[in-house]
Amino acid sequence: MAPDRNRRRIPDATVSRLPVYLRILSEQAEAGVDNISSEGLAELAGVNAAKVRKDLSYLGSYGTRGVGYEVAYLVYQIRRELGLTHDWPVVIVGAGNLGQALAGYGGFGERGFPVAGIVDIDDTKVGTVLGGTRVRHIDELPQIVLTRRVNIGVIATPGGAAQDAADRLVKAGVTSILNFAPVVLSVPRAIEVRKVDLAVELQILSYHEQRRAGGAIHAVQSGTGRSATA
Amino acid sequence: MAPDRNRRRIPDATVSRLPVYLRILSEQAEAGVDNISSEGLAELAGVNAAKVRKDLSYLGSYGTRGVGYEVAYLVYQIRRELGLTHDWPVVIVGAGNLGQALAGYGGFGERGFPVAGIVDIDDTKVGTVLGGTRVRHIDELPQIVLTRRVNIGVIATPGGAAQDAADRLVKAGVTSILNFAPVVLSVPRAIEVRKVDLAVELQILSYHEQRRAGGAIHAVQSGTGRSATA
DNA sequence: CTGGCTTTGTGAATGTGTGCACGAGTGCCT
DNA sequence: AGGCACTCGTGCACACATTCACAAAGCCAG
Numbered sequence: 001m002a003p004d005r006n007r008r009r010i011p012d013a014t015v016s017r018l019p020v021y022l023r024i025l026s027e028q029a030e031a032g033v034d035n036i037s038s039e040g041l042a043e044l045a046g047v048n049a050a051k052v053r054k055d056l057s058y059l060g061s062y063g064t065r066g067v068g069y070e071v072a073y074l075v076y077q078i079r080r081e082l083g084l085t086h087d088w089p090v091v092i093v094g095a096g097n098l099g100q101a102l103a104g105y106g107g108f109g110e111r112g113f114p115v116a117g118i119v120d121i122d123d124t125k126v127g128t129v130l131g132g133t134r135v136r137h138i139d140e141l142p143q144i145v146l147t148r149r150v151n152i153g154v155i156a157t158p159g160g161a162a163q164d165a166a167d168r169l170v171k172a173g174v175t176s177i178l179n180f181a182p183v184v185l186s187v188p189r190a191i192e193v194r195k196v197d198l199a200v201e202l203q204i205l206s207y208h209e210q211r212r213a214g215g216a217i218h219a220v221q222s223g224t225g226r227s228a229t230a
Numbered sequence: 231m232a233p234d235r236n237r238r239r240i241p242d243a244t245v246s247r248l249p250v251y252l253r254i255l256s257e258q259a260e261a262g263v264d265n266i267s268s269e270g271l272a273e274l275a276g277v278n279a280a281k282v283r284k285d286l287s288y289l290g291s292y293g294t295r296g297v298g299y300e301v302a303y304l305v306y307q308i309r310r311e312l313g314l315t316h317d318w319p320v321v322i323v324g325a326g327n328l329g330q331a332l333a334g335y336g337g338f339g340e341r342g343f344p345v346a347g348i349v350d351i352d353d354t355k356v357g358t359v360l361g362g363t364r365v366r367h368i369d370e371l372p373q374i375v376l377t378r379r380v381n382i383g384v385i386a387t388p389g390g391a392a393q394d395a396a397d398r399l400v401k402a403g404v405t406s407i408l409n410f411a412p413v414v415l416s417v418p419r420a421i422e423v424r425k426v427d428l429a430v431e432l433q434i435l436s437y438h439e440q441r442r443a444g445g446a447i448h449a450v451q452s453g454t455g456r457s458a459t460a
Numbered sequence: 461c462t463g464g465c466t467t468t469g470t471g472a473a474t475g476t477g478t479g480c481a482c483g484a485g486t487g488c489c490t
Numbered sequence: 491a492g493g494c495a496c497t498c499g500t501g502c503a504c505a506c507a508t509t510c511a512c513a514a515a516g517c518c519a520g
Contacts (some may be wrong), residue, residue: 244507284507297517
């Protein structure tokens with residue numbers, strides 16, 4: 001049972017939108033924009049303005065009526081709420097296709113999640129260098145987690161190895177896991193797990209395509225009239 | 231034949247779980263399991279048994295009371311509902327880190343989403359071979375989409391190129407997009423877009439980590455009221 | 461054929477998320 | 491100073507999702 005240190009709990013739906021706002025606001029700040037209205041942010045984020053206001057209201061009342069929100073201050077507040085005021089080193093388990101891509105993807109470190117290490121169980125992969133990081137053996141996981149103070153683990157192994165990877169991560173002291181393997185992980189309740197499954201995403205798209213085909217097969221859209229809002 | 235078969239609409243939440251059930255059921259079938267109860271499936275999928283039953287009830291009543299569900303038949307029904315009775319070729323835009331990983335990841339084709347083509351705007355990448363597919367120039371996109379009857383596009387470009395990629399995909403006739411770029415795409419309403427954003431996922435984990443740690447830290451922060459500036 | 465056991469399918473209750481609508485501040489203009 | 495235009499913050503109603511709880515349905519043993 002979790003201790004009820006339930007201070008302002010932010011709804012999950014909101015938490016998952018805050019990073020999007022944050023990215024947009026950072027871009028706006030970069031572009032020299034000082035203030036932004038909920039309407040403007042909503043437009044850029046592809047959501048409803050009321051939703052933006054409600055989301056932001058969970059952080060406190062940082063807007064100014066009649067004016068909008070001060071971009072820089074909002075960036076600061078969201079970063080603080082998301083815990084992005086300091087780096088969160090991550091360890092990647094699995095140096096296969098995906099692990100390599102993740103390690104090579106520079107955007108990780110830039111966004112506050114430096115790769116503290118990559119490990120694999122396959123000796124032939126150990127020692128190779130990916131994105132500036134040397135692949136180490138998975139047995140070194142506990143040491144990496146401990147010395148680099150890693151809280152977040154990324155599982156980029158094949159499905160069959162994912163549960164083992166999760167077990168090792170948990171044992172090593174990691175408390176959050178981002179899982180790319182197409183497997184439902186079984187972990188202690190206190191561990192936060194998020195799943196990214198390509199096959200699932202594609203199958204959801206497939207569902208909609210199939211549904212579309214079921215009705216009338218309309219020809220290609222005439223105008224490229226894009227619109228995010230109604 | 232009436233194509234108007236107004237299929238019972240399946241809730242989004244259910245649609246996103248069906249692929250998970252499907253994978254588990256396929257594994258079970260492989261392992262020689264003939265029947266499974268909602269309880270058993272729920273266990274393997276990490277969800278509530280009532281939820282499983284309700285989800286499956288949207289497909290029709292294919293269970294047998296007192297016994298459970300026939301695995302093979304359920305696999306068939308879910309596949310049918312998700313439109314997985316035939317392949318959906320996909321085209322990948324962007325042959326960078328991620329595009330390479332996606333192309334190299336065999337699980338794509340195996341699961342019914344063969345890579346019909348990979349395109350990039352960078353001439354130096356055109357011609358290289360990834361996962362058995364030759365990278366072609368993005369100008370060839372319309373031709374690939376047309377000849378290979380592609381409905382699904384995958385955007386694996388840097389953020390800055392994503393909107394252009396989306397525009398080109400839509401123009402070429404693609405109706406579903408899986409977007410890995412950290413950008414909110416603007417597309418015609420009829421286009422189905424799903425987003426996979428690593429940074430967002432990590433930031434959500436960060437939020438929870440910060441919260442976990444925050445129990446103690448949340449000391450006095452009162453004086454930090456917003457600087458009353460303009 | 462009956463009674464007991466199991467498990468589905470679903471109504472109803474509860475919880476979570478969304479969006480409208482509007483009061484309440486704020487700044488600008490006259 | 492007063493009025494006006496603008497935009498936030500939020501109560502409320504509605505929609506969607508989850509979970510409970512139980513009757514109906516099927517199987518099996520005797």
